[in-house]
Amino acid sequence: AQKITQTQPGMFVQEKEAVTLDCTYDTSDPSYGLFWYKQPSSGEMIFLIYQGSYDQQNATEGRYSLNFQKARKSANLVISASQLGDSAMYFCATREDYKLSFGAGTTVTVRA
Amino acid sequence: DTGVSQDPRHKITKRGQNVTFRCDPISEHNRLYWYRQTLGQGPEFLTYFQNEAQLEKSRLLSDRFSAERPKGSFSTLEIQRTEQGDSAMYLCASSHVTGALTDTQYFGPGTRLTVL
Numbered sequence: 468a469q470k471i472t473q474t475q476p477g478m479f480v481q482e483k484e485a486v487t488l489d490c491t492y493d494t495s496d497p498s499y500g501l502f503w504y505k506q507p508s509s510g511e512m513i514f515l516i517y518q519g520s521y522d523q524q525n526a527t528e529g530r531y532s533l534n535f536q537k538a539r540k541s542a543n544l545v546i547s548a549s550q551l552g553d554s555a556m557y558f559c560a561t562r563e564d565y566k567l568s569f570g571a572g573t574t575v576t577v578r579a
Numbered sequence: 580d581t582g583v584s585q586d587p588r589h590k591i592t593k594r595g596q597n598v599t600f601r602c603d604p605i606s607e608h609n610r611l612y613w614y615r616q617t618l619g620q621g622p623e624f625l626t627y628f629q630n631e632a633q634l635e636k637s638r639l640l641s642d643r644f645s646a647e648r649p650k651g652s653f654s655t656l657e658i659q660r661t662e663q664g665d666s667a668m669y670l671c672a673s674s675h676v677t678g679a680l681t682d683t684q685y686f687g688p689g690t691r692l693t694v695l
Contacts, residue, residue: 471621502683510668512622512686558621565635566612567684569621 471559471570479576480549487534488544488573490559500562501542503533506572507555515557518542549577581605583687585671591693592661599657600690604673611654612684613646615639616668628654629676661694668692 470493480486492501501518516528518535526533534543546553554577560567584603592598604611610629614622625644626636630651640646643661648654658665668691672684 504686509688510691511688512670512672514683514685517683560621562682562684565610565627566624567614567622568624571619572621 471561471568473559473570473573475573476571477574477576479578480546480553482551482577482579483548485545485547486549486575488546488557488559488575490542490544490570492540492542492559492561494540494561494563496563501533501535502560502562502567503531503542503544504558504560504569505553505555506558512558516544546575549575551577551579553577583671583673583685585669585687585690587690588688589691589693591695593695594661594663596661597657597659598661598692599655600669600671600692602654602656602671602673602687604652604654604671605675605685608673608675608685609651610674610676610682610684611648612672612674613654613656614670614672616670616689617666622668622670625656658692661692663694666692666694 472491499520503515505513516531518526518533530547532545556572558569558572560569586601612627613625616622628648643659646656668689670689672686674682674684
C-alpha cells in the first residue's frame, strides 16, 4: 500500500506571497501519478495539478507548480502570488491502478 | 458540462436507521468511485465501478454498506443499521478511463452524514 506524508498540519501565508506545501510518498511501483487537490470549507475536492512519475519536467498549472524530486520521493506544491481564496485544505495523493491514496492534508490560511 | 453531483448534501440520522446517498457522475465518465473522509483526515477509498460493474471494494466497506450503479450512470451508496462511527463525509468521484495514469478523478461536493 502506498503511504503519503504531509508534515505541515497548518500554514499561514501573507497575501501575494508564495507558499510551499510538502508531500513525500512511499511506493514500490515504478509507474505512478501524483495529484494535488484543494478542499475549501464547502467540502468539494478540487483538482489542481498532476505529475506523472516518468515526466521529465515539473508540472505547472497557472499559479500552481509541482516541485517533483523522484529520487527523494517528494512532490511539493508551490502556490505563487497567494490570494485570499486560496485559504483551504490541500491534499497530496498518489494514484496506483485505479484508486487514490491521500495524505492527511495541510491547512493554508492566507492573511490580508 | 456539469460536474459530479451528490444528494443529499447533509444527512442527520439516528443510530440504527438506514440511509442512502446518490451520486451523478460527469456524463461521459465510465468510472465512478466512493471515498469516505473523517474529520482531519484525507479521503479513503471505499469502492469503484467501471460502467455498471463493481470492480473493487475496500475492507473499510463492511457488510452494512452496499453500492450500486445499475445502468452505468448514477450510483447509490446505502448504509444499513447506521452506527456513530459511520459519521463522515462521503465523497463521490468520476473519471474517464483511457489507461493513462493521467486519468483524473473529479469529485462531487460530498454528503456529510451525522449519526446521533
